[in-house]
Every structure is written in structure tokens, then in C-alpha cells.
Amino acid sequence: MGGVSEGDDVLARWSDGLLYLGNVKRVDGVKQCCLVRFEDNSEFWVLRKDIHSFSVGVEEVCCICDAPPLKEPLINCLKCRHCYHPECHTPSIEPEADSNSWICRQCVFAVATKRGGAIKRGRFARLMQIMKLRLPYQLSSLDWDPQHLTNQQQCYCYCAGPGEWNLKMLQCGSCGQWFHEACTQCLTKPLLYGDRFYEFQCSVCANGPETIQRLPMSWVDLAHLVLYHLSLCCKRKYFDFDHEIMSFANENWDSLLLGSLSDTPRQDRCHNLLNALNSNKDRFVSGKEIKKKKCLFGLQVRAPPPLTSDSSPLITDPPINITQRRRSEGEQWGQSHANQSGASWRHRSVLLSRSRHQVRDQPSATPSLHSKELPGIGMTCQSQSVSVWRKGSPYSQCCLFTCSSKPSLPLIHY
Numbered sequence: 001m002g003g004v005s006e007g008d009d010v011l012a013r014w015s016d017g018l019l020y021l022g023n024v025k026r027v028d029g030v031k032q033c034c035l036v037r038f039e040d041n042s043e044f045w046v047l048r049k050d051i052h053s054f055s056v057g058v059e060e061v062c063c064i065c066d067a068p069p070l071k072e073p074l075i076n077c078l079k080c081r082h083c084y085h086p087e088c089h090t091p092s093i094e095p096e097a098d099s100n101s102w103i104c105r106q107c108v109f110a111v112a113t114k115r116g117g118a119i120k121r122g123r124f125a126r127l128m129q130i131m132k133l134r135l136p137y138q139l140s141s142l143d144w145d146p147q148h149l150t151n152q153q154q155c156y157c158y159c160a161g162p163g164e165w166n167l168k169m170l171q172c173g174s175c176g177q178w179f180h181e182a183c184t185q186c187l188t189k190p191l192l193y194g195d196r197f198y199e200f201q202c203s204v205c206a207n208g209p210e211t212i213q214r215l216p217m218s219w220v221d222l223a224h225l226v227l228y229h230l231s232l233c234c235k236r237k238y239f240d241f242d243h244e245i246m247s248f249a250n251e252n253w254d255s256l257l258l259g260s261l262s263d264t265p266r267q268d269r270c271h272n273l274l275n276a277l278n279s280n281k282d283r284f285v286s287g288k289e290i291k292k293k294k295c296l297f298g299l300q301v302r303a304p305p306p307l308t309s310d311s312s313p314l315i316t317d318p319p320i321n322i323t324q325r326r327r328s329e330g331e332q333w334g335q336s337h338a339n340q341s342g343a344s345w346r347h348r349s350v351l352l353s354r355s356r357h358q359v360r361d362q363p364s365a366t367p368s369l370h371s372k373e374l375p376g377i378g379m380t381c382q383s384q385s386v387s388v389w390r391k392g393s394p395y396s397q398c399c400l401f402t403c404s405s406k407p408s409l410p411l412i413h414y
């Protein structure tokens, strides 16, 4: 496989759009993927397209097409020293660019992407905005599932990285593509898991800065969203109304951007949310119904709240009872639900997600968000005299919301 060998230090793009430092343990040229060991010693198969290597060959060849220079010399990136034909880079490199100052798309994204939203000011923010006017792939060549939530190529966003539509991504209302929170520059607050209450237009479609608008939400939407977010964060089904649901809503009230609901005094919030939970049996289960405390609530189906404007709401498939279904084999909850339609599609999708997620020789150890807390986030290190932006490991990703119901989960050991 061109450019990547065993033992190489690489940056691997994760489904959150961020790059993580790792070391290549194995290369599978047939499936076009590499087994990468991250800094916490976890190992994952990562598709070749999501790996950015630092190794620069003896011969100068373009890192996109592997060909030597044509008429003009190749341009080197100042940061990673990779060489590009001007036409192979997206967008194509301007004739006046020179190798002492030009920075490639990968390196711009490595610096500018952040949890909660990419940087908005400074040179790298401006460079990123320019890069985002074009996608480095053909949007029309992607094969989508019927609901347009996942594609077989695992290619999303401006960064062409993998993604999980229900895990902090925004869908462009014009082109339908999904974009990572970390790659967007329009958010004023971080995204909740499964929050689709935005009208968003990507930079490609807007031909300039992204546009975004918060959509109105009802109390039922809010109750559903908070429960969905908490269920992904804490990996539980039931939450205590006062101590978890209400306290999460109150602690993050301003970040939830609730529009006309945002002026509601505290005592009324409580009443409205409780009423929403008790009067929508199709969406919520209370503890009373399962012979537990009546102050507990959970989702009937672990899926993000549907948009009221959806012509075909998400919850159209036969409901999957959460208690009967264990999260397994790298499937994300919402994704497994969404993949129900179309058996052949589902098979392919699960295969792909296995190749990316599953840990070698550890079929039962399913990596999941928040399963490990790791040191080292935000540190930098030197690798082959190239600056590396170390962003922790995929496991260190954390939600930026205040949550008093911290997960108390056993660590997964590898």
C-alpha cells in the first residue's frame, strides 16, 4: 500500500473528525486498511483513506497519486513535508504558492479541528474556510442507505473521514452530506448526541461560511434529546428525573439553545418535562411500568428524536427493545437501528464498521465512548522532526456538557 508501512507513526482520523496519533502494526493491502495502535495501546483497523503518514519517500512523488513531478516541480507542505502536484490537492494549489510557506489540507485540518467546533479565528481558521469550499471526493459517487444516514465508503464531511450521523454531526439541508462538529465553524454551543434540531448548510453549498439556524423544539423533543444524550453518555437506559434528567437540563440550560422555551423558570421546566415524559408513552418508559421507581425514565427506542418536519420519521422500523439488544460489534446504537432497512446494505455496513472498529482477538471487547479516561490530551510531541498534534486517543473523547451522572463503568482492558 502506497506510503504506509508497518512501524510508521501516523495520524488516524476517527469518526469524530479528529486526528489521533498512532503507530501502524499491520497493513492490509487488499482491504486497504491498517491496524493502528493508539497511545493507550488500543488497536483498531483504520481505512487507508483515513491515515495520514509522515514518512516521506526517498523519491519525490505526489502523496495523492504516487506519480513523480510532471512539468512543474511538486509543492511541499511546510508542516508534513508531503509533496503534491498542484492539481492533485483540493483545492488546487495556486501557482504563487511555495514550499516554504504552503500548508496542505490535512495539516490545516489537523490544527483547526476541535471538539465543540473548529477554530474560528486566525490564519488556520481562514485557511480551513478556503479548503472547505471544495470536497476532496465526489459526493455523487457515495452509496447511501435508504435513509441517507450512512454510506458504504465511510466518507463524510469536508475531511472525508468516517463518521456516525447520530454522534455529533450536522446534515447539510442542501446536499444531504453529514459534517463533524469538530470540522464546522458555525456552532455557538457544542452538539448533543442525536441533536438534529438545526438547519445547516455546508460551506460547499453556501459557497462561503456555513449557515446555521436552531430549529424550534418542544418539551417532548427536549425530554427525548436529553434522554438520548444521557443514554449514550452514561450507557444506561433509565435515569432519575430530579437527579439526572432535570439536573442535566438545568446545568446546561443555556447550551441547549431552546429558543422560546429558554425563558421558562426552573419550577415550570420541571413540570413541563415531567408532563412530556408521562404523556408520550410511545416514546418514553417510566420506571413504574417495569416495577421500578416511578421517578425513573428511559426511551422506548434508543434513537434520536425525529424532526417534526421529517416526511419519514426515523422511528419507522420495528422498534428494537433496548433491554433485549446489547450493543455489539462496533455498531452504534442509532446506526444499528437505522441499518434495519435493507439486509444486504446492513451486512455490508456492519462488515465495514467491523473492519474499522473491532479489536484484534477481542471480539467481545467493544470500544465505546467514555470507556477510558486518558492523559495526554492537547500535548504535542515530535515525530521524525515533524510537529504532531496529539489529541489523545479515540477513547478520550468526551462530551463538553456538564453531567452530574458520571458513568461508573468498568474499564475495558486490551
Ligand SMILES: [Zn+2]
Binding pocket: 016, 017, 156, 157, 158, 159, 160, 161, 179, 180, 182, 183
Ligand atoms: Zn470532518
Ligand SMILES: [Zn+2]
Binding pocket: 062, 063, 064, 065, 066, 067, 084, 085, 088
Ligand atoms: Zn499527484
Ligand SMILES: [Zn+2]
Binding pocket: 077, 078, 079, 080, 081, 082, 103, 104, 105, 106, 107, 108
Ligand atoms: Zn501537510
Ligand SMILES: [Zn+2]
Binding pocket: 172, 173, 174, 175, 176, 177, 201, 202, 203, 204, 205, 206
Ligand atoms: Zn452541502
